[in-house]
Amino acid sequence: xxxxxxxxxxxxxxxxxxxxxxxxxxxxxxxxxxxxxxxxxxxxxxxxxxxxxxxxxxxxxxxxxxxxxxxxxxxxxxxxxxxxxxxxxxxxxxxxxxxxxxxxxxxxxxxxxxxxxxxxxxxxxxxxxxxxxxxxxxxxxxxxxxxxxxxxxxxxxxxxxxxxxxxxxxxxxxxxxxxxxxxxx
Numbered sequence: 001x002x003x004x005x006x007x008x009x010x011x012x013x014x015x016x017x018x019x020x021x022x023x024x025x026x027x028x029x030x031x032x033x034x035x036x037x038x039x040x041x042x043x044x045x046x047x048x049x050x051x052x053x054x055x056x057x058x059x060x061x062x063x064x065x066x067x068x069x070x071x072x073x074x075x076x077x078x079x080x081x082x083x084x085x086x087x088x089x090x091x092x093x094x095x096x097x098x099x100x101x102x103x104x105x106x107x108x109x110x111x112x113x114x115x116x117x118x119x120x121x122x123x124x125x126x127x128x129x130x131x132x133x134x135x136x137x138x139x140x141x142x143x144x145x146x147x148x149x150x151x152x153x154x155x156x157x158x159x160x161x162x163x164x165x166x167x168x169x170x171x172x173x174x175x176x177x178x179x180x181x182x183x184x185x
Contacts, residue, residue, distance in 0.1 A: 005136070006031040007098040009154075010038060011146040011167050014178050020072045023164045026129050027081075027150065028136075029097050036131040039070035039081065039103075041123075041155050042163040056107075065114070071129030079128075080104045080113055083121035083156045098150045121156050146171060146178075 010026040026038040045067045070079065079094075082102040094104030113122050131139070139145055148171050158166050168175045 004031045005140075005147070006036070006038075007101070007150045009148045009150055009167055011148060011164060011171075013144055013146065014175055016144060021129070025154075025163050025167050026071075026145075027097065027101075027155070029095070029103060031136065033133060035133050036136040038129045039068075039079070039125050040129060041068065041081075042160040043069040044160050045069055065124070068123050068125045070125040070127045073128050073130045075127040077128070078105075078110070078124060078126045080106065080109050081123040081125050081155075082109070082119075083123075083152045084119070098152070101150065101152050101155075121152075146173070 006028045008028045010028050012021045012024045012026075014023070016022050016024075021040070023042075024040045025042045027041050028036060028038040030037040068081075069075075080103070082094075082104055084100055094102055094106065096102050109119075109122070110124070112119055113124055136145075140147070146168065148167060151167075151170075154163065154167060154170075165175050168178070
């Protein structure tokens, strides 16, 4: 296999029929010969009522909490996407995805995220998008995805319902004119 494709944005083609990935922007975090791992970054889910998170001790919040659906795989798992240089990354368990973009599983950060003044540029993401060995490459070859550079500002400063179209237009393409390839091109 060649070099890793991550980090990158994967932008689903308009004809993508899988409801999990229709009009999505996936932040591709990891890619190797073993497969790929990414998070959908434009699927918010606003919770209402009390949310309790399994931390020791448990943490609850009654405020409206925005949770992001990262993909259909393992919806019981969660991550915190951090769009900033964390003050002390060494105390946060996680990984650097790109400049000013980290994925954390830190219970302390999760506790702060649920608090009354959550840190800016942080998102609670549940589930993920995963691909087995060679699967993503096959989907790219079939033109199921467009690839572009990761843009932290696009993730955190673009309304989620506009993110997919904005990301495609930044590539100089019109989403309405895109077609998936059929056969050899």
